[in-house]
Amino acid sequence: DLSEFNVLLGPEGPVIIDLPQAVDAAANSHAFSMLERDVGNMSAYFGQFAPELKYSKYAKEMWALYEAGKLTPDSVLTGEFDDPEEAADIDAVMREIKATLADEARRLALLDAEDAPAGEEPPPPWAQ
Template sequence: MKVPKRIQPLVDIGLVDEVICQLMSGKEATVYIVRCGDETRCAKVYKDSAQRSFKKAVQYQEGRKDRNSRRARAMGKGTRFGRQQQEERWQSAEVNALYKVADAGVRVPTAYGCIDGVLLMELVTDDTGDAAPRLNDVTMSPEQALEDHATMMNYVVRMLCAGLVHGDLSEFNVLVDAYGPVIIDMPQAVDAAANNNAQAMFTRDVDNMTTYYGQYAPELLSTRYAQEIWALFEQGELDPEVTLTGHFDDPDDAADVGSVLLEIKAALQEEEDRRERMSESEPY
């Protein structure tokens, strides 16, 4: 196919040899399958902020500090330079998150770098070499659902131990290959300690996964993994090898109204996001 304008610079410098086809177009980017030498990879082309429909980006960017005072001031004032810097930081956030969680033992596509708003990364494939399906397009046995859910809980624990919350984790942002689930789409990943919305986002991420796998293994629907994991995190007792039970008893003291409101807000936002996802093209 014709080389998209945004990928042409990567062709010019020899990082991409051929654009094979478009894989998807979603709310934040368009993904193409490309040939790089003897390997087939993905090129994720981020959309400009004016085109990007990702909602409430400010919530996700909270806690992302910039050590360059000039850039920080420009972003705060919303100048043209500041908006450009904000875009570059948004784009680089995903590749940085992919490197970080991969080092923590989470299965994500291998990132090869982000150049001029184009992220080159591994193409996750199925047994036949085609692009792996999303979790949303996969059916499974109760036993497989329990196994894969346990894997996903381990992944969210490992991400949290690395200081990150995915922030938009759902059946639409997980691929499934022969070895199990692979987490994708992380430009909105947040700092678990610095972002005031981190707990609500984490709860939503975990509940999304539990609800999805729970349609195949209904016993998961009564579990409280989000509360259990976050409590261990706050107590400094969370580690990648922790044994989870899915059980959590609320403290005996008065209910935390603030936390309840956060969960309600997160549930409403998730329903809105879910409707938006269903109206879009298949995201990668």
């Protein structure tokens, strides 16, 4: 929950304080959205004084460096980032959706089997 209240300006530059809510990016599936939110908060606030910050893409730039294993405390950021223009793999997305639906059907069938009277076979998931 980074905001302008968590940044002190020191002789060497800005210093971020109050980090007890920091998350492990590798272990948190929401890490990028949290980074994007926090950087957006900072850009919106400081953008009042430097309007070009409102249009920067620091979060995406940092995340791309992080994913590539190149983000360090000495990384020089530009605030610029070109979104990849590769086409979405629709077939892969559909396979994931179908696998998720099949998993859910199996889960529901198991729940129905637990609730079924003894000796009675539950209906198959596609018959429900």
